[in-house]
Amino acid sequence: MDTDSLRWFQLVADGMTVTEVAQTYAVSQPGVSRALARLEEQVGTPLLRRSGRLLRLTQAGAAFKRHVDSLVNDLDDGLAAVEQVLDPETGLVSLGFPMSLGTWFVPNVIRDFARVRPRARFALQRTSVGEPGAPSKLLVAGDIDLEITTSRVFHADLEWRRVAIEPLLLCVARDHRLAESTSVDLADVAGEPFIMRRAPSGMRETVLELCAAAGFTPSIAFEVDDLPTVRGFVGAGLGVAVVPALGRRVPTGLGPVRFVPLTDTGAQRDIGLAWLTERRLLPIAEAFRAFILGGGRGSRARSAAH
Structure with a gap:
C-alpha cells in the first residue's frame, strides 16, 4: 500500500470529496479514484460507498480507518524526527x-x-x-x-x-514586625511558626538545614504542597516561610506578603x-x-x- 492512498482514504473518510482531494494534492481526480479502488482490492473488501456526492465508510472501512489513522500519525512522527535530524534550526x-x-x-x-x-x-x-x-x-x-x-x-x-544560583528569601505578612527590613537572619524568626513544603521536598530539606545552622529547629505550623499556598498561609498571618526569589528584586511585596533577603550563609x-x-x-x-x-x-x- 502506498502512503498517498492511505492519506487520500483518510481525507475522503473525513468528509472531503474525491475532487477536493485531487485539488489538494494537485493530481487528477481519476488518479485518486483508482488509488482508492486499489486500496480496496488490497484490503479485500469495499471500504467506501457512495452517498450523493460524498463517499461514506462501510463497516469494514470504519474498522480499517482507526488503524490507518494510527499508522499515518506514526509515520508523520517519524518523518518529523528525520526533519529534525536534517535541519538543526528546527x-x-x-x-x-x-x-x-x-x-x-x-x-x-x-x-x-x-x-x-x-x-x-x-x-x-x-x-x-x-x-x-x-x-x-x-x-x-x-x-x-x-x-x-x-x-x-x-x-x-x-x-x-x-x-x-537563586537566592532564598524570608516571606512574612505585610504587617509582620520584619516586613520593612532590608535584610534579616533566620535567627530573627526562630520562635515563630513556619509554613513548610510537605515532604519529600528539596526546598523543605534546605530550610531545615538553614534553621539548624542558625541554631534552632523550626516549629512547623502547616505543611502544604506548593509555593502559592505557602504565600497564602503566610499572608493570612499563620506563620513565616523561606521561599525562592523567583527572579524578584527584593525587598518587595506581593499582595498580602513581603519578601526580605536572608543574610544566612547558604540561603540559596x-x-x-x-x-x-x-x-x-x-x-x-x-x-x-x-x-x-x-x-x-x-x-x-x-x-x-x-
Whole structure:
C-alpha cells in the first residue's frame, strides 16, 4: 500500500470529496479514484460507498480507518524526527521543569533562545516532586531530552551542571514586625511558626538545614504542597516561610506578603540542567543545552538581594 492512498482514504473518510482531494494534492481526480479502488482490492473488501456526492465508510472501512489513522500519525512522527535530524534550526525540544521555575526562569530562557533559533519548538513537561537529589522519572525513562532542576541531582546515567544560583528569601505578612527590613537572619524568626513544603521536598530539606545552622529547629505550623499556598498561609498571618526569589528584586511585596533577603550563609538554591549521558540529542536539543550551559541571557538567575 502506498502512503498517498492511505492519506487520500483518510481525507475522503473525513468528509472531503474525491475532487477536493485531487485539488489538494494537485493530481487528477481519476488518479485518486483508482488509488482508492486499489486500496480496496488490497484490503479485500469495499471500504467506501457512495452517498450523493460524498463517499461514506462501510463497516469494514470504519474498522480499517482507526488503524490507518494510527499508522499515518506514526509515520508523520517519524518523518518529523528525520526533519529534525536534517535541519538543526528546527525541531522539537522536550523539556521538563518544576512548577516554581515555570513563572520566570523557563519562559525567559526559551524567549532568549527563540531569538537565535526562532523555528525551535518545545514540548514542556512539569516534573513531579521526588526525593531530594533524585531526577524526575521522565528524564530517567528518556521521555524528555533535558530537565531543569532546582537542586543538584545524582544518578549513574545522568550528567548535571549548575546554570544559575537563586537566592532564598524570608516571606512574612505585610504587617509582620520584619516586613520593612532590608535584610534579616533566620535567627530573627526562630520562635515563630513556619509554613513548610510537605515532604519529600528539596526546598523543605534546605530550610531545615538553614534553621539548624542558625541554631534552632523550626516549629512547623502547616505543611502544604506548593509555593502559592505557602504565600497564602503566610499572608493570612499563620506563620513565616523561606521561599525562592523567583527572579524578584527584593525587598518587595506581593499582595498580602513581603519578601526580605536572608543574610544566612547558604540561603540559596542551585538551578541546574540534567540529561542522560548515553542519549544522543537531536541537533536542536543539543543547541538548547549548549545555549543554557553557555550562559544564555535568560538562564542567569537574577540576584534578589540587589
